[in-house]
Amino acid sequence: MPATVIVGTQWGDEGKGKIVDYYAERSDYVVRYNGGSNAGHTIMVGKDVFKFHLMPSGAVQNKEVVIGNGVVVDPKILLDEIALLGSKGHIPKLHISDRAAVVMPYHKMLDGIEERLRSEKIGTTGRGIGPSYSDKIARLGIRMCDLLDSRTLKEKLEFLIMAKQKMLDAYGASTKLDFETIFKEYLEYGSKLAGYVCDTSKLINDALDAGKNVLFEGAQGTMLDVDFGTYPYTTSSNPIAGGVCTGAGVGPTKIDDIIGVVKAYTTRVGEGPMPTELKDEVGKHLLEKGKEYGTTTGRPRRCGWLDLAVVKYAIMLSDIRKLAITKLDVLSGLHGIRVCTGYRIDGREYDIPPANIGEFARCQPVYREFKGFGDITGARSWGDLPEEAKKYLRFVQEFAGVKIVLVSTGPERHQTIKI
Numbered sequence: 001m002p003a004t005v006i007v008g009t010q011w012g013d014e015g016k017g018k019i020v021d022y023y024a025e026r027s028d029y030v031v032r033y034n035g036g037s038n039a040g041h042t043i044m045v046g047k048d049v050f051k052f053h054l055m056p057s058g059a060v061q062n063k064e065v066v067i068g069n070g071v072v073v074d075p076k077i078l079l080d081e082i083a084l085l086g087s088k089g090h091i092p093k094l095h096i097s098d099r100a101a102v103v104m105p106y107h108k109m110l111d112g113i114e115e116r117l118r119s120e121k122i123g124t125t126g127r128g129i130g131p132s133y134s135d136k137i138a139r140l141g142i143r144m145c146d147l148l149d150s151r152t153l154k155e156k157l158e159f160l161i162m163a164k165q166k167m168l169d170a171y172g173a174s175t176k177l178d179f180e181t182i183f184k185e186y187l188e189y190g191s192k193l194a195g196y197v198c199d200t201s202k203l204i205n206d207a208l209d210a211g212k213n214v215l216f217e218g219a220q221g222t223m224l225d226v227d228f229g230t231y232p233y234t235t236s237s238n239p240i241a242g243g244v245c246t247g248a249g250v251g252p253t254k255i256d257d258i259i260g261v262v263k264a265y266t267t268r269v270g271e272g273p274m275p276t277e278l279k280d281e282v283g284k285h286l287l288e289k290g291k292e293y294g295t296t297t298g299r300p301r302r303c304g305w306l307d308l309a310v311v312k313y314a315i316m317l318s319d320i321r322k323l324a325i326t327k328l329d330v331l332s333g334l335h336g337i338r339v340c341t342g343y344r345i346d347g348r349e350y351d352i353p354p355a356n357i358g359e360f361a362r363c364q365p366v367y368r369e370f371k372g373f374g375d376i377t378g379a380r381s382w383g384d385l386p387e388e389a390k391k392y393l394r395f396v397q398e399f400a401g402v403k404i405v406l407v408s409t410g411p412e413r414h415q416t417i418k419i
């Protein structure tokens with residue numbers, strides 16, 4: 001290990017949860033460095049099912065879990081998750097960055113209003129993510145340390161409530177923000193979370209210096225990255241591996257390993273171009289067999305063939321050294337399988353996604369065809385896989401130029417092939 005990053009190579013929902021769970025077992029720390037409660041992962045421990053949005057994976061494995069400064073924290077959601085864990089006898093060893101931005105009620109209101117007013121919808125999760133990051137960058141954010149300091153919170157909030165009320169009024173919203181209510185509510189969140197708040201960058205760097213294993217858990221995926229994704233149909237943070245440096249306060253040379261998670265097909269929630277999207281029976285097969293419904297919003301995900309141009313782009317951006325392939329079993333039962341290796345636009349060829357969103361929307365995928373394969377849910381080793389599945393994986397590995405180290409063939413922990 002010692003510092004390992006798990007990155008989503010597509011549009012999020014790559015099945016990172018299971019891969020993080022696998023690596024978390026041998027980690028001392030699990031760190032979130034980007035996103036907020038727009039993320040969602042389900043963890044099963046015996047009969048207990050935990051659905052988390054903010055809590056890093058590893059909380060139920062008794063690991064030190066860290067919410068880095070790059071995360072936007074909705075304190076109410078986090079407290080609910082702490083309470084849920086507590087009700088099942090788990091006391092998380094949680095650390096929250098004192099520098100992390102706080103999601104405020106007006107962020108969620110503005111997220112909804114701005115989404116409704118846009119002519120081209122993004123399809124956000126409505127969790128206030130974009131407005132929170134905007135305020136952070138505009139230096140109008142409230143940080144976790146402010147919730148522990150009533151004077152600073154009061155000063156900042158008085159101005160912010162006035163400014164945000166003007167915005168809401170200008171948008172024609174009827175909502176009236178009440179300073180006293182919000183001030184009291186957030187001060188209380190601060191007092192409940194105070195024991196977890198610290199300088200997490202120092203904590204993580206000390207842990208790395210002491211030879212501990214630290215796992216950085218990326219939320220969302222490369223194509224949702226605000227700089228490199230399908231802008232403006234992205235989230236507002238940097239899920240790529242570089243996000244670890246700014247979102248956790250760790251220097252780039254301290255990172256030892258970067259693992260890219262690739263779902264064996266492509267999905268995307270929300271709007272924006274997706275060249276390999278399938279609106280036919282195969283798309284339906286992937287949706288139903290893959291249970292492709294959003295953890296945070298419940299929305300059905302758009303499904304399509306694996307887009308290796310996207311994966312190659314992700315490998316380049318994050319310097320991914322190993323690949324974990326998830327949900328290979330979902331492809332079983334299909335007669336033929338396609339993989340996109342690049343695009344054609346107006347007679348020109350592209351091997352990675354273009355920046356111009358209009359061009360990306362006009363991309364025609366160039367496909368390679370493979371034969372289908374049968375049930376693989378029982379496969380426990382490379383040798384157990386049918387030849388056609390091996391051919392598919394070999395092609396992915398060769399095209400990507402990165403070694404596949406894990407293949408997931410079902411939701412259970414034991415349904416994982418280590419290569």
Ligand code: IMP
Pocket residue numbers: 011012013038039040122123124125126127128129130219220224233234235236269270271
């Ligand atoms: P936001 O992050 O709520 O602003 O949403 C922006 C875009 O990112 C929307 O298309 C969302 O559906 C998508 N998105 C945000 N979080 C996730 C995630 O965890 N998985 C998949 N898509 C996400």
